[in-house]
Amino acid sequence: MKRFFLSLFFLLPMALMAQVAPLPQPQARFGYLSYKAVYEQMPEYAQAKASFVELKKKYEAEATRSEDEFQRKFAEFLHGQKDFPASIMQKRQTELQELMEKSTKFRRESNDLLRKAEADLHQPILQRLNDAIQAVGTSQGLMYILNTDGNTLPFINPHLGVNVTDSVLVKLGIKEAN
Numbered sequence: 001m002k003r004f005f006l007s008l009f010f011l012l013p014m015a016l017m018a019q020v021a022p023l024p025q026p027q028a029r030f031g032y033l034s035y036k037a038v039y040e041q042m043p044e045y046a047q048a049k050a051s052f053v054e055l056k057k058k059y060e061a062e063a064t065r066s067e068d069e070f071q072r073k074f075a076e077f078l079h080g081q082k083d084f085p086a087s088i089m090q091k092r093q094t095e096l097q098e099l100m101e102k103s104t105k106f107r108r109e110s111n112d113l114l115r116k117a118e119a120d121l122h123q124p125i126l127q128r129l130n131d132a133i134q135a136v137g138t139s140q141g142l143m144y145i146l147n148t149d150g151n152t153l154p155f156i157n158p159h160l161g162v163n164v165t166d167s168v169l170v171k172l173g174i175k176e177a178n
Contacts, residue, residue: 031145031164048121059110070099132171
């Protein structure tokens with residue numbers, strides 16, 4: 001008898017739970033867009049790109065000037081080396097070595113500075129885009145927005161996902177609302 005009540009005690013709640021229908025879950029909605037395509041349509045992107053190209057030209061011009069100076073001094077060295085005394089020869093070789101090292105150091109530093117300048121130019125634009133994406137996702141009640149760049153999402157169910165590209169472009173003021 002004890003066994004019967006004990007089994008009833010454990011089985012009764014499970015039987016009751018099986019009869020209760022699960023509550024319907026709300027359908028999860030998500031958005032998607034090509035981040036890169038939207039980013040490249042922003043007018044600020046074109047301005048940042050032009051500014052970066054201009055800055056890069058300045059660094060290239062300076063590097064070229066430095067290399068031209070090295071080439072000129074090297075040619076002078078080669079032309080006059082047979083007439084130089086040993087001390088002048090040593091001085092010129094040291095001077096050429098220093099010019100080469102300075103040129104290499106400038107190239108390395110300018111590459112680092114260009115990378116930082118590019119990141120600094122793009123950071124506020126990326127922030128504006130991210131804010132617009134967040135606003136669109138919130139206003140449309142989306143759980144998340146996926147980036148379709150790089151073929152990372154080979155399939156998106158059009159009944160569950162929403163292409164938010166146009167909404168983001170409208171939010172950014174690039175496109176007129178329909």
